[in-house]
Amino acid sequence: MTVDDAVVKLWVLATIAGIVLSMTACSVSTYEGLATTAQPSVLSSPVSEPDYSSVLHPNYRVVTTSALDLGGGPTPDRIVVSAGPGLDAGKPVDGGTQDVQILSYDAIAERWNVTFDAANTMTAAGSLDAVPLLPQTNRLASVTVKGFRADQDKPAYLLITGVDSTANHPLTLTGIVSLSDGVAKMAYRSNQDMNATVQVEGPDTGPQTLTVASDYFPPWAPACCPLRKYTRTIGARGDAGLLIDLSDDRPWLGVWLGQPSEGDGPTGSGVVVSTIPGSPASAVLQPGDLILGVKGAAVPVGRPVYAFDEVGSHYPGDSVTLRISRHGQDSTVGVTLGSMADPHAAQPSAPIEGFVGIQVQPAAGSTPGLEVADVSAGAPAARAGMQEGQIVTAADDVPVRTFTDLLVALTNKAGHSLTLTVVDPSTHGSSSLTVSPQIAPSGRLASHPI
Structure with missing residues (x-):
C-alpha cells in the first residue's frame, strides 16, 4: 500500500x-x-430570541411573549400575542383586533419558524368547517394564552381564549392547539359561548380539564335575555386522547327546530325540520311535528313564550312531556332529555332545503292542500309534468296542508325521489308525480339544533 x-x-x-x-x-x-x-435533543450553543418584528404583520405590534414547551424539544416554543387594526389596511377593524402565533426553533436550520397563526384557516378535530380561530376582521380583545395539560404523559397544549365583541353579546372564542414534529393542529375549537369564563382545573402536571360557564341564549333571539347559565367541561377521553366536551348541562332533544311559516303554527311554536339519529327525539318525534311547549311549564312574565325556552330551561336527564301538534292533531309525547355533550350532538349535519320550482298558495276549494300558482320552466316539477292549478295534497303519503308541511317534505330530499300526490280541482281526480328535488339556492334551512 x-x-x-x-x-x-x-x-x-x-x-x-x-x-x-x-x-x-x-x-x-x-x-x-x-x-x-427530528430535532437534536441537545443544542450545541444557546438559542437567541426570535426577531418578532420579522414575523408579525406590519400592522401589528407585540402585546405579550411567553415561552412554553409544546413540542417536547430542547428549546421552548415562543408564544406571541399581537394587536393591530387588522390585516387589511384599507378596512381597519373598529376597536382593533388581536392574533396569536407560535414560533418553534428548528435546530437543524438554526432558525425560528412560525408553526401556528390563529388568523389562518384550520379545521379542528371533530369539526366540519375550516375557519380561523381568531378572524382578523372581527373586534377581538382580551386574548390570552396558557399551557393546558390534558394528559400528564404528553406535552402541553396551548389554550387560547379571546373575546369577540362584534356580536350583540361578547362571544368567547376557545381554541386548544397541539404541536407535534413541528406541525401545529387545532385540537379543539368552540365559538358558541357568550359572556363566558374559562377556568383550568387540575394540577399543573395534569391531567387538566377546562370548565366553561356561559349564558344560555335562545338560538334565534340572542339580543334579549339568556335562559340561564350553563356549564360544560372540556378534556381528553379515550386511548387516542381526543379533546371533547366531557359534560354539558344544557339539555339535548336531538331535533333541528325551525320557526313555522306565518300562520302555520301558534306563536312561539317550533317545527321539527329533521331529527338527529341516535337522539332522544329520534324515537318519538317526526319531521313536521310542531312543538308547542312542555306540559306543566311555568309561563315567564313579561316576554313571549317559545317552545325552545321551555325545553332549554330543563337539564339533561329530566323526563318531560312535550305538547305537540301532528297533522293538525294535538297530543303529548314523553321524552328523557340528553346532554349537549352526547357524541351524537357533535357537529350534526344541518338540514338542506330542497327545490322543485313551484309557487303555491292555500287551496281555495274543498280539497285541503296547496294550489300550484306557478311552475318554473325546466325545474324538477315541470319535468315531472306538474301543472298550474293542481293541488298538492301529500308528499310520500304524508299530508301537505301548509307551506311548512311542504318545506319539511322537501328537506334533505335533494338528489332523491319524492312522490307528490296532486288533485285536479276540475275533475277531483288524484294522481302521483315523481320529482327529484334540487338543493335550493338558500341551501341550509334557518333552523337550530336543540
Missing part, C-alpha cells in the same frame, strides 16, 4: 465515522407521509 492509498483510506474511514456520529445527533422520521428531520 502506498502512502497516498493510506491517506485516502483514512479519509474514507473518518468520513464514515463522521456520518455515524452525526446520525446519533439527529434522525429522520415520517409524519403523515412526509419525511421530517
Whole structure:
C-alpha cells in the first residue's frame, strides 16, 4: 500500500465515522407521509430570541411573549400575542383586533419558524368547517394564552381564549392547539359561548380539564335575555386522547327546530325540520311535528313564550312531556332529555332545503292542500309534468296542508325521489308525480339544533 492509498483510506474511514456520529445527533422520521428531520435533543450553543418584528404583520405590534414547551424539544416554543387594526389596511377593524402565533426553533436550520397563526384557516378535530380561530376582521380583545395539560404523559397544549365583541353579546372564542414534529393542529375549537369564563382545573402536571360557564341564549333571539347559565367541561377521553366536551348541562332533544311559516303554527311554536339519529327525539318525534311547549311549564312574565325556552330551561336527564301538534292533531309525547355533550350532538349535519320550482298558495276549494300558482320552466316539477292549478295534497303519503308541511317534505330530499300526490280541482281526480328535488339556492334551512 502506498502512502497516498493510506491517506485516502483514512479519509474514507473518518468520513464514515463522521456520518455515524452525526446520525446519533439527529434522525429522520415520517409524519403523515412526509419525511421530517427530528430535532437534536441537545443544542450545541444557546438559542437567541426570535426577531418578532420579522414575523408579525406590519400592522401589528407585540402585546405579550411567553415561552412554553409544546413540542417536547430542547428549546421552548415562543408564544406571541399581537394587536393591530387588522390585516387589511384599507378596512381597519373598529376597536382593533388581536392574533396569536407560535414560533418553534428548528435546530437543524438554526432558525425560528412560525408553526401556528390563529388568523389562518384550520379545521379542528371533530369539526366540519375550516375557519380561523381568531378572524382578523372581527373586534377581538382580551386574548390570552396558557399551557393546558390534558394528559400528564404528553406535552402541553396551548389554550387560547379571546373575546369577540362584534356580536350583540361578547362571544368567547376557545381554541386548544397541539404541536407535534413541528406541525401545529387545532385540537379543539368552540365559538358558541357568550359572556363566558374559562377556568383550568387540575394540577399543573395534569391531567387538566377546562370548565366553561356561559349564558344560555335562545338560538334565534340572542339580543334579549339568556335562559340561564350553563356549564360544560372540556378534556381528553379515550386511548387516542381526543379533546371533547366531557359534560354539558344544557339539555339535548336531538331535533333541528325551525320557526313555522306565518300562520302555520301558534306563536312561539317550533317545527321539527329533521331529527338527529341516535337522539332522544329520534324515537318519538317526526319531521313536521310542531312543538308547542312542555306540559306543566311555568309561563315567564313579561316576554313571549317559545317552545325552545321551555325545553332549554330543563337539564339533561329530566323526563318531560312535550305538547305537540301532528297533522293538525294535538297530543303529548314523553321524552328523557340528553346532554349537549352526547357524541351524537357533535357537529350534526344541518338540514338542506330542497327545490322543485313551484309557487303555491292555500287551496281555495274543498280539497285541503296547496294550489300550484306557478311552475318554473325546466325545474324538477315541470319535468315531472306538474301543472298550474293542481293541488298538492301529500308528499310520500304524508299530508301537505301548509307551506311548512311542504318545506319539511322537501328537506334533505335533494338528489332523491319524492312522490307528490296532486288533485285536479276540475275533475277531483288524484294522481302521483315523481320529482327529484334540487338543493335550493338558500341551501341550509334557518333552523337550530336543540
